[in-house]
Amino acid sequence: MxxxxxxxxxxxxxxxxxxxxxxxxxxxxxxxxxxxxxxxxxxxxxxxxxxxxxxxxxxxxxxxxxxxxxxxxxxxxxxxxxxxxxxxxxRRTLELWSRKAGESLQGQMDETRQRQATETPSDSPDLKAEGGFDPQVLGQQFCQWFFQLLNSQNPSLGQPPQDWGPQHFWPDVKLRLLSKAGSEQMDEFLGAELVGLRLQALTKEEHLILSPNLENHGLRTLVSPHGLVLVAVAGTIHRDLACLGIFEKIFGLIRSPLENNSWKIKFVNLKIRGQDALGGTEVAAPALSYNSSELQLLCR
Known part of the structure; x- marks a missing residue:
């Protein structure tokens, strides 16, 4: 509970x-x-x-x-x-705990990468093997790492920004950004540099804080037969102490065999809804609106 x-x-x-x-x-x-x-x-x-x-x-x-x-x-x-x-x-205490959690997760991920780098191909984890890979755990760990990294770019938090950049994305990564705040607007960005800069701008320039809901109704992870891992997460958007609305974000992750088999982002679909578009709906712990069929289509 x-x-x-x-x-x-x-x-x-x-x-x-x-x-x-x-x-x-x-x-x-x-x-x-x-x-x-x-x-x-x-x-x-x-x-x-x-x-x-x-x-x-x-x-x-x-x-x-x-x-x-x-x-x-x-x-x-x-x-x-x-x-x-x-x-x-x-707020400073929450930032401290968030940073500690991010450092702990980064240490775990670095340890995992080092172990994977020394494994033979036959020892590598199989994404489809029920015993050796838990997609939901990966989804939680990825979201903790990603949002800690992204939020650290916000200067209003008064903490050193972590190592954000195009290295976390595939070169042909695609970002689809749909915002509903009064009017509806759709933008698309292609390439690691542009996608990284646009996502960074949310926190660095717009001073937003994205808080993911990592409970079961706010996070879902799917795996395709081809190795694509889909991580869908809902959460709230804040600026200082004000809650501005909610977001739903879908990541497509693929391992990079040339970089210690680490996970890199292949695509990002981000949907943002402001308070005026919510009609007074409770946003403390938003749930995903995507159903399994809609998410499965993105795995193809």
Whole structure:
């Protein structure tokens, strides 16, 4: 039920351990709507973590006071002005956890690539083998890596941009961008340089933050018989603390045998809908609107 990543759970656990027993019991009642009775601090913390929808929701709880977050960041080596408001501390904490998750994922991907580079062809993972390859796991890992990389280009986050560039795309990659914000507009871009620059502009120039929904209803992965992996994901679009709308993004991934068998992006279909096009629809955790048949057509 919890929507916390491993990194977020570890960070929230550290912060919760600094609360008093009374505050933890009270917070447990709030988070679980008094449906879960606990007897001690350990049970309270576990219930809070299990029933928390996302990290931001927990950090914004009244019992998680500003000073606790400030002290946590200080222990993590993140220096913030003493007069920082709570919402600024919350955002910086989420950025810290996102960066840590990205670094962990990048380390895993580098390790995997090194292992694949030393494997013989007969040892290479088979995309169609049920035991050795989980497309959904790949989809989650790819989305965590990609959106962390893309969001790091946003200067308003105040963090060093990560290594974005055409090297992550196939030379003939194609981007199809459909935006619905008042009027509908369709644009297409071809080539690694142009596609990379247009996607980068979303965060670097337009200062957007794309937050993917990696739950089952927001993420779907399909594999074609020819080795193409299709990753479809929905999410929300933010600028600072404002939610501007939702997006649906479909990636086509193919391995590059000349680059340690690493995954590279073959095409991207991006559909953006602004708040005015949603008609007041709840966008906290958007689901994919594409059905399986529509996605299967892209795998051909």
């Amino acid at each position: 919890s929507g916390l990543s491993k990194t977020e759970r570890a960070g929230c656990l550290t912060i919760l351990r600094s609360l008093s027993k009374a505050d933890l019991m009270s917070l447990n009642d709030t988070v679980t709507n008094k449906m879960i009775m606990v007897e001690d601090v350990t049970e309270a913390i576990e219930a809070i973590l299990s029933f928390t929808k996302n990290a931001e929701e927990l950090l914004r709880r009244k019992k998680v006071q500003r000073d606790l977050i400030f002290k946590y960041l200080a222990k993590e080596g993140v220096v913030m002005p003493p007069n920082s408001e709570k919402h600024q501390l919350v």
